[in-house]
Amino acid sequence: MFPWKHFETFNDYINYLMNVRPEQVDEFIKKILDSHFPHYSNVPHNEKTREQTASAYVSNADNKELKHNHNVKQKKDETNEQKEPFEIKVFESHEDVFVHFPVKQKKDLQSGKIYYNSNQLIIKDIPAIGAKHKVLLPSIVQQRGAKIHYKNGILQIKIPKADDMQFTEIDLNF
Template sequence: MFPWNKHFPFNNQSGQLPETFKNMNPKNVEDYIQSVMGNVFGEGFSQQFPYQGSLTAKDKQPQGNPANAELFETNDNVFIKIPATEEQAGNLRIQHNSNQLFIINYPAMGEQKNFILPSLVKRKGTKASYRKGILEIKLTKNEDLQLSEIDIINLNE
């Protein structure tokens, strides 16, 4: 009925994709998407999208996750899981402010890893536990409900 339907790859009755899709190179698709994104968002767009990257395995670089740490949040807490040996766990010092976590003496003595937290956390109530090679740090979220109202001064009067 519609001529464009016969070229739609998922509507093919024989179960075979057209030759165009069989010979498609993922690198060409990635290059095309990168050029379109660059045209739309400008040349520095990659800083705005932290999870974009190359599709080929050889081009993949580890993201800014220090020491293979896993950081995630729930409705009430922020969790950080870090692989560590018992010796490392015994020498660690953990400090935090409302938006950053500092792990001192990790991965080696005298070194420090910093994590920017996805939301504000409370000053008290942080717990750390070590079990089976994983250091888990649990921080309680702080709901910042303090609002400030700002008056607008009309300079035209």
């Protein structure tokens, strides 16, 4: 027979969970995090609490310096964001893997190098000297046969997929 008595307690539990307030959930999560991560309660959780925590532990003179450092950091972040992001697009067709990325001028390619193996592509010194980008390819590719095309500020790398169709049988006797 089915144990119907246990099912009634399950319904009570579901009803209890349906009536839980968000504050209770938040308190429960904080309690769990405090028990598993002892320093969790000392860590600021967002920008507002981070500033409040800093002002609570630091004197006014130090607080001004802290805010100055915070503003300097924001300015550095803004200058980094002003640079164009190096966006690499990778997609595949039935026979090839394509990698597209922007290059401002064709001359920029002369200082760069591009390497690849069966599952990874490495772009060095493009768009700037010292830059290095690793791209995981979506499928296994051949070691030879890659072609590049430059058009409208986009470099396209076309690499043929490997036709490795070797199958190994799995013994089903156990």
